[in-house]
Amino acid sequence: MEIFAASDADITAEVRAADIRATFSPPTPAQPPRRWKGEPIRLSGVTKSFGARPVLRRLDLDVPAGQFLAVVGRSGGGKTTLMRLICGLDSATSGDVFVGEARVAGLMPQVRLLFQDARLAPWQRVIGNVGIARGPAWREQAHAALQDVGLADRGRDWPSVLSGGQRQRVALARALVSRPGVLLLDEPFGALDALTRAEMHRLTERIWTEHGFTVVLITHDVAEAVALADRVVVLRQGEIALDVAVDLLRPRPEADGAEAADLRRRILAAV
């Protein structure tokens, strides 16, 4: 019976390799980022329509491994759709999506997606939701991740009693704890206040720097895009209206210089 016979073998092998690597290389935060673990993403001529409604039109996009890409665009502009194509939840009407070497057809094991809605399993406690994949030592990792997002004391709660922002942070913890090759973040900070948001920015940036995966971040906050990303893409009417590199030194303080302000203005104009 092959009902549930996903490519488990591959996944286990992956996990085991990562495990061994983790065991033999002691964590050294001072090291330069291990970018090699991230995987490139490539879209070529991707069109996606729902019925007669075209959402993405012949999109071409190259994201090098380890890049932090921010995607900005109007509501209903196809950003979530783009994410679903990259992780293989949907398939393009035409055109090809590649992650790493492989053409995307079906779910990609190295890609993780933080959904726009939190999608916490109501029957798993908060800690169980963070460590949903139950890798080795998941409990400690999940607990550490909860601490990172400021919810260390909520691990034993049911998700249903959390506030909106707390749920979003649990989802963020779950995404960050998974340490993937490609991380897709669909508005991960939308329900957070300014201070919490800044903390989460620093957290995301730190883990990305340590781990070196490729990140695609959807955000409506242009300042956020400029503060976090290596490159910002504006999606308008299914096409790329602007594709701009953010060449600012890290760490970047919240309010940057004139260069950042100029960038923000350019991006806002393109949305």
Place this chain on the structure above:
Amino acid sequence: MEIFAASDADITAEVRAADIRATFSPPTPAQPPRRWKGEPIRLSGVTKSFGARPVLRRLDLDVPAGQFLAVVGRSGGGKTTLMRLICGLDSATSGDVFVGEARVAGLMPQVRLLFQDARLAPWQRVIGNVGIARGPAWREQAHAALQDVGLADRGRDWPSVLSGGQRQRVALARALVSRPGVLLLDEPFGALDALTRAEMHRLTERIWTEHGFTVVLITHDVAEAVALADRVVVLRQGEIALDVAVDLLRPRPEADGAEAADLRRRILAAV
């Protein structure tokens, strides 16, 4: 059988009165805002705990009729809880909440709440969700509201195919179409891009000006609070950390003068 015997009589009377009023007073947008329709909100010594966790501590708050109040605070700070107390979905552990003349005990018919999550009924089409209360001429009103939020062509769709921001706008349309005495908005613009957000600001402001209901708006965007509200309250650890009036002339352009910037800085510091 009294199972479903809410205070329908009262509601119907209300609706009928409103109806008659609407029939006899032609819509005149040039008129000064009919503030008298809004109702005041008063909290006195309100404490709310979940189990051993106190969320609101002896809160006192007076919102005059027709005021546009913004509430800002950290994630998990009890903002949503406050809203639920005002509209009667939850009851305070101690203290009293008043809306208009009445002490809140059970649902208040004159209060409408836009929930933090969109809460669209999946089995109602978009237009059916907007006109969920099915007042007289609901279809026309719902259609107009959808047009206002930029989703005129999506009325016949199921909510499940909408993007995150589109759902939020449907929920906003539903809240605005209901023309209540008190409107509670729990992060209504969180999933919207900057441009759409500005449009929705203008829409909300316009309908509030026309209709004169009391508004409590929860937002994480301090600029938004300053741009929209008459008054901003910062909720910190269950208490009011800042309560400041925004005495800026309307209409207020996005980027205001130094006064607004100063206000923003003060509020941010208090969060």
Place this chain on the structure above:
Amino acid sequence: APALAQEKVVRIGYQKYGTLILLKNKGLLESRLKPLGYSVKWAEFPAGPQLLEALNAGAIDFGNTGEAPPIFAQAAGAPLVYVGFEPAAPQGEAILVPKDSPLKTVADLKGKTVALNKGSNVHYLLVKALEKAGVAYADIKTAFLTPADARAAFERGSVDAWAIWDPFQAAAEQTIAARPLADGTGIVSNYQFYFSTRAFADQAPQVVDAVLAGVAEIGAWVKGNPKAAAAEFSPLIGIPAPILEVALARQQYDVKPITPEVAAAQQQVADAFLALGLIPKPIRIADALRAPKS
């Protein structure tokens, strides 16, 4: 151990009311069969049709019922053979009416509703009684009900009369003073029959005979000690002893191999059922008799 493993079994089906259950209870059979290398496995059935259903499926080797079920079984091709009968007991079935019923004779049944078990011995009784009274079968209404249901319908007054056999007959007579319009006397025979499968009767005739001998022994005992038998029977089936005594007294206990007269009477029943459309094709009782002993 090998001897035990080779011990053969005769599977006997019985009903709650009849001689076989007493035979089982008294434990008379086991000693008779032991010398033949057989042990007994008893199986209880709620009624004759179910018993023959099991016989048909090869789940039992021996059993007894009234006169109606074997006719349907044979019509269905069941491999049963008649191996014995108890003498006629025409009083053991009757057509009852409530005690204050205006009906006085069978002829009064015209246009009335009679409750009965479809295709049972009382079905035959009703046909024959009507025939004798000169009432066409089509002129009465029938309500086909099992005894328990019929009793409820009878007491409620949903039916005017009830064709029923013992011990229900005796119970109705004694507890609600139901009045018989007619019993089987002079109309039908009401035999009880013993059956085996063709294969078993051929393969182990001595066992069949031994069981019949056991039946005869217990029959003789019941006949001699009706009170004791009723007392012993009563808790087994939950019918008060006084009622049982009446019912037992109306039975005959003298098991005999099938005689040509009995076979002919049974053939009449079969033909009557054919005429009623209860069986789809004619059957010959003679085909289901035990081969004469050589």
Place this chain on the structure above:
Amino acid sequence: MSPTAQSESLALGAVPSVARQEAAEAGLDAGLLGRVRLAALGRALLPWALPLGVLALWQAAASLGFLSSRVLPAPGDVALAFWRTLKDGTLLTNISVSTGRALTGLAIGGGIGFALGVLNGVWRPAETALDSTLQMLRNVPHLAIIPLVILWFGIGEEAKIFLVAVGVAFPIYLNTFHGIRTVDRGLVEMARVYGLSSTALFWRIVLPGALPSVLVGLRYALGIMWLTLIVAETISSTEGIGYMTMNAREFLQTDVVVLGVLAYALLGKLADSLTRAIEQRALAWNPAYQPGARGVA
């Protein structure tokens, strides 16, 4: 397992669009198109493969003498019985009489079960007072209470319809109750905050939310409806499919018994297809109920 194969058996709701797309591409090629049509035909026939296979095996076993025809007649014999009873009209009479009883019982019992499910689902005090009793009643065997039923309703149609009604009431009750209890509370809150009257709340939120579960109850009840008849029609019947079957069993007419069983099976299938049609219409908003939908995994 290749990624493509994986998407075939494991992918989610999204995949139908892949299938559609593939079909569209295939449309360019006439040969492929033919193959696609053939595949669709295969999909339509697949549900019947198992029953027909069993039928074939059965006929084979009967022909080769593995099965005693006394106990399980050959399909040919059953077909003959079918033809016979069809010709003399008894089969259709029996089915139509039973259908009448079944539907009347369903209307009454289903209505009561639904009403009780709603009542207990929306109103806790009612649940406290009634649910226990209903759970006890549910467990009372029909066969045992027939004398009581006769006492109450006589031996006419009422008794039979009563039994059917009792039989169908409980699955509908249980599933309605469950469906209502698990309606999304967030939506109920929303509806009340938006001033929906209790009636409106029921029709616009509670009922649609409970509907999938109610339909499961209906589906089960449609089976029970026929099954109860086999008990009900032992009460002074001369017509009806339950009567036909049990009467034939009494008289060991196995061909008619099997015919009856097959009739039951087909009536059950019919009722089930009906429920599915209702589901597809009434739950059009729910992707899980649409024809193109796949399993969850």
Place this chain on the structure above:
Amino acid sequence: MSPTAQSESLALGAVPSVARQEAAEAGLDAGLLGRVRLAALGRALLPWALPLGVLALWQAAASLGFLSSRVLPAPGDVALAFWRTLKDGTLLTNISVSTGRALTGLAIGGGIGFALGVLNGVWRPAETALDSTLQMLRNVPHLAIIPLVILWFGIGEEAKIFLVAVGVAFPIYLNTFHGIRTVDRGLVEMARVYGLSSTALFWRIVLPGALPSVLVGLRYALGIMWLTLIVAETISSTEGIGYMTMNAREFLQTDVVVLGVLAYALLGKLADSLTRAIEQRALAWNPAYQPGARGVA
């Protein structure tokens, strides 16, 4: 209706905290506290009010001679029969024999129904191939296929257990299937994106999501389990509660019949309470299943 009264009967999940708060306030006053305890006792007894009321009416009707004791014996007679069968041990033997059969059948049939529900729920091809057949089989009346069952399993325990297994399999199948099909697809997507293997997906997402519905199926099956025995124990039995009841019915021992019916009712209630306990434990995350929860409206 005043707002307060409204909140009593109509308010949502939130209201238990009101109740708790009221209780706490009441706690300050000893008299009130007593009243609160009394109210709690009342709530615990309320479910039994209706059955006990019926019992009282029944006794009254019997005492006043409205009921023929031959058709429906007085409660006193039933109590006597209870005492009699309890003393001679037959009641307990019958119940324990039946319980053994019931649980064995439940384990087998429930297991198969669950497995098929899961299989067809997660894998569309299986559904296409099997569901139709199952819907047909579901509709085959037990009473009619007893000859076949005897052919396959003889007249021993196997036949009875088989019938119970068949009876319980279908409600569990239907509800498992429905539960799995309506699991939140968003969560399934999430789980797959987070690399859960199919087994993990099943245990962590699909099964918990389907559990409420599976438990409804179990609840129904626990009733069917007992009910089937009344048919199964007509196959050559001398023990069992179904045998006891039907045998008594055969011989018009109405007191024993009613005793049997009552035993059925209580066993059903017991089984139901068990399922509720399971629900409250297994669905602790779901506010709709907690004891304090109110109806939706």
